[in-house]
Structures are given as structure tokens and as C-alpha cells.
Amino acid sequence: MSWPRGVLGVLGLLGACSGAPEVEPAACPVHEPSSCSDSPTYEADVRELFARRCTSCHSAGGLAADRDLGSFAAVRRIGTTVLGQVQGCRMPPPESEAPLTLAERSLVVQWFACGAPER
Numbered sequence: 001m002s003w004p005r006g007v008l009g010v011l012g013l014l015g016a017c018s019g020a021p022e023v024e025p026a027a028c029p030v031h032e033p034s035s036c037s038d039s040p041t042y043e044a045d046v047r048e049l050f051a052r053r054c055t056s057c058h059s060a061g062g063l064a065a066d067r068d069l070g071s072f073a074a075v076r077r078i079g080t081t082v083l084g085q086v087q088g089c090r091m092p093p094p095e096s097e098a099p100l101t102l103a104e105r106s107l108v109v110q111w112f113a114c115g116a117p118e119r
């Protein structure tokens with residue numbers, strides 16, 4: 001299976017619409033998946049990543065509790081926004097947290113590109 005070329009074009013548009021300054025691709029690279037045959041899943045990969053890097057703010061009592069990222073349903077509900085933030089290196093907020101690593105960012109982008117499966 002080949003990487004769906006159209007997806008990255010759409011991702012670029014999402015980033016452009018968020019109102020934040022454009023990020024140079026070189027400053028925010030991502031590994032494009034060559035295949036979805038071994039797609040990340042929410043249960044196996046994404047839940048743990050978001051729990052470690054996002055839900056301190058994005059769950060009840062956090063700075064961004066109104067955008068809960070603590071469950072599959074919640075992440076899917078605001079999925080396009082989540083993807084735009086991760087792809088543009090806008091979250092976690094640079095002033096408060098270390099950026100996602102290339103591997104972490106690539107995992108999230110590949111997960112969305114492969115249909116954001118739960119398991």
C-alpha cells in the first residue's frame with residue numbers, strides 16, 4: 001500500500017488555517033509513513049504518548065481541560081485540530097514543555113494518515 005499523497009497536502013492546509021505563524025518544514029520535520037500495513041493504533045501507541053505529553057493540561061483540572069485528550073472518543077472529536085497542532089510543532093506549548101521528538105510527531109501523523117484506528 002502506498003502513502004496517500006493527498007493527505008500531506010490536506011495537512012498543510014490545516015496548518016495554514018490555524019492562525020499561528022507558518023513553521024518552516026525544516027524546523028518541524030516528520031517522517032512520512034511508506035505504508036499503513038503496520039499503522040500505529042490508539043490503544044497500542046497513541047494513548048500512552050498523549051498521557052505522557054498532553055493530558056497534564058488536556059484533562060479535567062488542566063490548563064486546557066476544555067479540549068480533553070484523555071480518551072479515544074475525545075481525541076477523535078477534535079482530531080483535525082490535534083493533527084494540525086502536532087504537525088505544526090505547536091503543542092506542547094514551546095514555552096512550557098520540550099517539543100515532541102521526531103519519532104513522537106511522526107507516530108501521531110502516521111496514525112491520523114492511516115485513519116486513526118482505535119486498535
Ligand code: HEC
Nearest residue numbers: 053054056057063064067081082085086091092093096097
Ligand atoms: C503545558 C500545557 C499543555 C500541554 C502539555 C499540551 N497542551 Fe495543548 N493546549 C494548551 C493550552 C493552554 C491550549 C489553549 C491555547 C489557546 O486556546 O490559545 C492548548 C490547545 C490545544 C489544542 C487546540 C488548539 C486550537 O486551535 O483550538 C490542541 C488540539 C492541543 N492543544 C493539542 C495538544 C496535544 C496533542 C498535546 C500533546 C502532544 C498538547 N496539546 C500538550 C496547553 C497544553
